Amino acid sequence: MKTVAVTATLVGKEAPLSTGELARACGAEETWVLQLVKVGIVEASGRPADWRFDSAALRQALAARSLQRDFDASLDAAALILDMSSEIRRLRARLRVLGMDADGF
């Protein structure tokens, strides 16, 4: 079997995604990414003409995409769902750190 060595980059500060790359990774248009930023689903760094996105932005964008596509959620509803979801995950992670889980000890 042939093994191909490939270059792996970590999506983050060192190697962020551009607006176009984020859109493509989600199978969407750049204008959709602009909406995501406007609604506050993803955070961009850099100047508006040259936005940069990290892994957290990619994760949020993918989740928003599937909420829109699979549940016909509006972008505002998706934003609310994602906020609540991230709060649940944050609380669960805190519980794990304290040696507990959400449904008991």
Add this chain to the structure above:
Amino acid sequence: MEFKDYYATLGVERGATDDDVRQAYRKLARKYHPDVSKEADAEQRMRDVNEAYQVLKDPEKRAAYDNLAAGVSSGGDFRPPPDWDSGFEFRGAGPGDEAAFSEFFSSLFGGGGRRGGGAAMRARGEDHHAAIEIDLEDALRGATRDISLRSIGYDEHGQPRLQTRTLNVRIPAGVREGQFIRLAGQGMPGMGGGENGDLYLEVRFKPHPRYRVEGRDLYMDLPVAPWEAALGATVRAPTPHGPVEVGVPANSREGRKLRLKGRGIPGDPAGDLYLVLEIAWPPADTEKARQAYRHLAQEVPFDPRRNLGD
């Protein structure tokens, strides 16, 4: 390879309409969503449901699946290669799919060139998504992993055949849970001379027996003897970067966190390692030990319930 009945997964008939499929998916997605579900195997069920939906909602993929299903029931050969199970999950036929997918799915739709569109079209290939599970140690030191991707190709008789290609991926040190590793040009092949898409691997950590991970920080329980916690002591503690001598302050309580700066997951800034004190009492299983406890009880007036009132 196990043949997956996507209709059964969603609980719909073979002749289900798009609307039936969508309704069934939405119901199950709520039931098994990992953020809300109380079912033990919710995550796996969610993946199965997502996978089934990604195929059945798309007319082209559904037709391809139905074709394959017909072949299987008449004894079609669909045998996986021996190194089939490598812990790799494919995550999407189309870009942007939240779901993780089984090998069965990726063998069907993972870049086999089943794309619509005119032959003269020039298009960049779609980006693909997959999840990769790594050990915490891989994130601390970096690691190299072989990842197998399967796709369907056709032999000289036009019969579908599974193809496997293996990518040798270097996982950079300092990767965090939920971060994406991007492999340029490893997504769907482009058409008509178009560029290939990229492959994104979402990193997940396997649970670690000793460390709990929060972002770049690590937490570890450090057992100490009651006298070490009471009097203060210097104790030896293992860390991912080798053992250290750590000072336990006098009058430390259970649960006190000692912070070892920069000893978490590397990065800029590096994460910290927190040692959470856990007081371990020597068992009173010898006369000597019982005598020592009696002695302490006599010498030290101490009522642990004094704050409870009556």
